[in-house]
Amino acid sequence: MGTSTTSEPETVIATRDLTKRFRGGQLAVDRLDLTVPRGSVFGFLGPNGSGKTTTIRMLMGLIEPTSGSTALLGRPMPVEAGRVLPEVGALIEGPALYGFLSGRANLARIDAADPTSEPRTRRARVDTALKRVGLAAAATKKARAYSLGMKQRLGLAAALLKPRSLLVLDEPTNGLDPQGMREIRALIRELAADGTTIFLSSHLLDEIEQVCTHAAVMSQGRLLTQGPVADLAAGARGRLVVTTPDPGEAARVLEVHGVHGITVSGPRVTGHPPAVDPPDLADLNAALVRSGVRVRSFAIEGTSLEEAFVALTGEGFHVSD
Structure with a gap:
């Protein structure tokens, strides 16, 4: 002890x-x-x-x-x-x-x-x-x-x-x-x-x-x-992940609603909701559906410690001191 x-x-x-x-x-x-x-x-x-x-x-x-x-x-x-x-x-x-x-x-x-x-x-x-x-x-x-x-x-x-x-x-x-x-x-x-x-x-x-x-x-x-x-x-903002056969339209709708850092990889569209006045996730999903986006999955992925570190410092984490 x-x-x-x-x-x-x-x-x-x-x-x-x-x-x-x-x-x-x-x-x-x-x-x-x-x-x-x-x-x-x-x-x-x-x-x-x-x-x-x-x-x-x-x-x-x-x-x-x-x-x-x-x-x-x-x-x-x-x-x-x-x-x-x-x-x-x-x-x-x-x-x-x-x-x-x-x-x-x-x-x-x-x-x-x-x-x-x-x-x-x-x-x-x-x-x-x-x-x-x-x-x-x-x-x-x-x-x-x-x-x-x-x-x-x-x-x-x-x-x-x-x-x-x-x-x-x-x-x-x-x-x-x-x-x-x-x-x-x-x-x-x-x-x-x-x-x-x-x-x-x-x-x-x-x-x-x-x-x-x-x-x-x-x-x-x-x-x-x-x-x-x-x-x-x-504490770091999570990442919104939408899986859809309509990634182009999904990206457009998400951008209109303030989601930034959008990337499209096949049917997977990811981005970060705004930190100030973020949209209600249910409303955001409904906006996608109203625009004809076929949503197969819709989720917020938790951030890793590395993502939190980068968000705080603006730097990658290949460091020693």
Whole structure:
């Protein structure tokens, strides 16, 4: 089970007006108000350069904000970093490893650097962490001989040396093959089921949809939206789909009634109803029938998280940060 602070805050990560401006005036993060609820698997999304990694580094006290505030586990950062960070595991921008040491020796050294760890049980903790990420068989191999995916696994193992209230993971499946990605996602679900809150930065939308309960979308340093994953997708306008042997006439009628982005593919006509004063769908169907359009099917398809992302940012989602 994940450990927790005495006060049991319902919000595990909270930022208020968090801002980072680098030398030269570059505004990387602009007045960010982020709320991560306890027990969630929280996906952090955004195009390249949106400010995700800068935000994560501020959360962990690696860089100082220009202004604003950050709290982890109900405690202000970085003021109470000494009390907070023992309860937080992190994998940020890839693990820093000693290439001349084995995987097991790397973890033992990391564990020894934690003043709260118990030396007598170190070997057991290290072996358990290696097993959880699938590296038990490679424990004695030098880290410099590890593949990128193995290094990612070892970094995650370091974050799991002790029970954590919060895990902050930056691209945790980077470099993994499909089987490895499935294993890490299953591990994330297992950790979440045990009560650990997980903050997950990823450029893989299927990863977010498969494992995350909540998400936030960043663009150009600003927060566009946050909330339950299902609500983010539902919040984007759905797509109207009409199947008919009269696609040309159907497209004309739909356009007259404000449907835009119309495409015709064989008998299938698709488009997006207007966001402002959208027509009643029953009336729209009736208008098609009155115009002699033979309607075989008429429906609104729900949007995917990818469609919601594009609608919010105007960008595709082949991104990393």
